[in-house]
Amino acid sequence: MPRVNEEVEALLREYADLLAITGGDAFKARAYEKAARAVAGHHQDLATLDLKQLQAIPGVGRSIAGKIAEYLEHGQVAVIEQARARIPAGVRALTEIPTLGPKKAMLLYEELGISSIEQLVDAIGQERLNDLKGFGPKTAENILHGVDLLRSSGGRVLIDVAMELAEEIVARLSTVDGCERCTHAGSLRRFRETIGDVDILAAATDSAPLMAAFRELDLVTEVIASGEKKTSIRTTRGLQVDLRVVPPDSWGAALQYFTGSQAHNIRTREIAVHAKLKLSEYGLFDVETGDLVVSRTEEDVYERLGLPWIPPPLREDRGEIEAALRGELPDLVGEKDLRGDLHTHTDLTDGIASLEEMLEAAAARGYRYYAITDHAPNLVMQRMTDEKMLAQRERVRELDRAYRGMRLLHGTELNIDPDGDVDWPAEFLAGFNLCVASVHSAFTQSRADTTRRLVRACENPHVNILGHLTGRQIGHRAPIDADFDEVFRACARTGTALEVNSFPDRLDVRDEHILHAKRYGVKFAIDSDAHSIRDLAQIRYGVGTAQRGWLTADDVINTWPLTRLQKFLRKPNVRDA
Structure with a gap:
């Protein structure tokens, strides 16, 4: 990919993040994320394209094309510079803390001038968050715990580390009585090069034995959250692992949903809406009657949407939906x-x-x-x-x-x-x-x-x-x-x-x-x-x-x-x- 394409990709992704932090329109933020992906995979050097040609790139509309053209001409984009000026880089780092979302991070900055993790920890120690709405003692405790988890995890890990851990957990859970199916999902199933946390999906009529076995694994250092449908743990390797247990009849829809990517799932849900259907992790439903249409296998879900099964590594909204509709999905090397x-x-x-x-x-x-x-x-x-x-x-x-x-x-x-x-x-x-x-x-x-x-x-x-x-x-x-x-x-x-x-x-x-x-x-x-x-x-x-x-x-x-x-x-x- 030409270097300017990489620069524009990074710029658009940054603007999407800035929009999320400032509480901007979620749809608009997703549009910029999609445009960034389109630019990343585009075969032409953006510097050689005019405004009309930029608009022809899938996912790049008139407004985004205008910003790209502005960057190519001036080396910056006015609205992005304005957004940067309002939000210190440290505020974006705050959003990486578990339990602290973009809105709370921005509130901390606007009300208390907090723009780094270190400043946040100091402010909690001085009880400066106590008067902020939504930041009681329990919230402060959770934030500190989130900071500890973030620091101990060291961020994302290489795919082999995540894969070895996931396969070990899947192998153990698969032996639990009542477990009908178990596999890893998420970005790991899509073979992303680094992994944030590991998603494990299991199918069982009764989730309790699986959840208990998961919590009791000898590689668990902490149970972050535990429930009937989802349990999250921290492992000795510093990774968070989330286990979701679904009924066997929901397996296909759940596997499709929790594999992602988010952008791919948005596209499949849009197709469902146009067909007067609703797609969720529980199945594909008829909107008018609420009846379940299909859910048991991924192949069933995709087929009902008018698509062939799409291999997980392709599910990044980089043209796979269009290729599937044309019958042109590649027969991937294995x-x-x-x-x-x-x-x-x-x-x-x-x-x-x-x-x-x-x-x-x-x-x-x-x-x-x-x-x-x-x-x-x-x-x-x-x-x-x-x-x-x-x-x-x-x-x-x-x-x-x-x-x-x-x-x-x-x-x-x-x-x-x-x-x-x-x-x-x-x-x-x-x-x-x-x-x-x-x-x-x-x-x-x-x-x-x-x-x-x-x-x-x-x-x-x-x-x-x-x-x-x-x-x-x-x-x-x-x-x-x-x-x-x-x-x-x-x-x-x-x-x-x-x-x-x-x-x-x-x-x-x-x-x-x-x-x-x-x-x-x-x-x-x-x-x-x-x-x-x-x-x-x-x-x-x-x-x-x-x-x-x-x-x-x-x-x-x-x-x-x-x-x-x-x-x-x-x-x-x-x-x-």
Whole structure:
């Protein structure tokens, strides 16, 4: 996505937040959130569009298009600047405190000048909230507790942390007497890259045994709230987990509702309204009679709305409803489609398992081919040498004869130097079956230099895959700055695949980039970047990210038969030029 699109997306999201804090129209706030999503997924650079073309973007009406045009021309938007001036940044942070919503946060600022969590804690200690309507001693106590919870949780967590916890809880609750179904829902089911809290949904005629078992789990540090339909806990890992129990007949409607996203659910409810129906977590009802129409399965709910079942990773209101109505939903790539893994490491460099151990684990996964891609010498701390790499190549060839059902490919992960060069000369690179090339240093280069660097790597006839494109590490390192449109064009032109790196703290490229790059005809490789046997299973998160990017099996080179993959790896677009 062009950089200006990212700036506009952030601007629109901020304005939606500001509207919510000031008690503005909720519909208007949602409209700006929707426009932000539309801008994020739009394939064109907003800076190249006129007002009429901006208005043509789904979700961007005349008013919002005018604000975008104002930002593009002046670098700011007057009404947003005015809203910022009224609300210090700290007030937005207050809304993250459990039990303290936007209206109360704004009241605290207007009445007491509180604009940070620290000021709020001090004000409660001085009993300054006592005279405010709606802020009695109990409310103050709850706020302090919410602050403690917020600080202890550390905010959102990576998807693997949330997934492991969710699967553990689901497995335990599924054994409780009377539990007919149990699964995770929410943003985790949609494979968002980070998770705020975990949503668990269960079906049972009597909710009491499930709620009791949930509260008594040994990973619970606190029961935040407990009821017949919903119980919330805090776990030893700092995450909040919400359990909702619904009657078995409501399962499908509840699963659809609690999976979200909110924006997707708004769209499905709008469709229901137009059909004189009402959709809730309890079912799809006839508005006039109040009779239940369907509710037992998600498929039933979507079908009655005139839609095919929509896979959860697509449920972000990024065109999935329209595609479903046209019968054009993609047949998403799945983990079962992967025939191999094209980016893995051993203990020859920074892996922790031997070559033999990694191969045994890969074969157990049923792969038809598998690439070993240890680091090249320019990543100095890995202490790679020509001799070590050639010795590994010989060993791979020996082992290849032992794995009749799995072809072994000897590769390497090259380092893209600041000028776009890679580690070895062409004659040495020619001995590899494939090469992944990644940025491991000089993350703060200028946008122009970084773009040239990546494009030059694509143009190298021996570079087959651009690894973890942006170099980001979620929560720790920002992505590099580049004209990714130019990079995507280079990938398509040269036959260089773009990696969907499955490591949970990378998930790089992200779904928005996938949506954008696919329009250029770019092909992708979903790789584990495994550094251990356990890491091989993390490829599920790359698959989830690819699904969020609407990828099919044909878009992903490591779903292809070996002969087709090998033809692609010869990179004829470059070598025959």
